[in-house]
Amino acid sequence: MKLLKISIISVAMASLSAVPAFAHTGSHEASFLVNLMHWLTSPTHALLAVVGSAAIVALIVKLKRA
Numbered sequence: 001m002k003l004l005k006i007s008i009i010s011v012a013m014a015s016l017s018a019v020p021a022f023a024h025t026g027s028h029e030a031s032f033l034v035n036l037m038h039w040l041t042s043p044t045h046a047l048l049a050v051v052g053s054a055a056i057v058a059l060i061v062k063l064k065r066a
Helices: 002-017 032-041 043-065
Strands: none
Touching (some): 032 043
């Protein structure tokens, strides 16, 4: 059962990572620093990063306890 859970989660993550995101249009040739500042100064991006990180940590903790 544990292997099934891990397999389902792995397939879901792989399928979601293959979907293109069309949030930004135009040139994507910005440097690493410009991208980092964009993520840190945009409230929406910062909130998404915090929520996503919390979800990943919760998932890891749950899988470790199972």
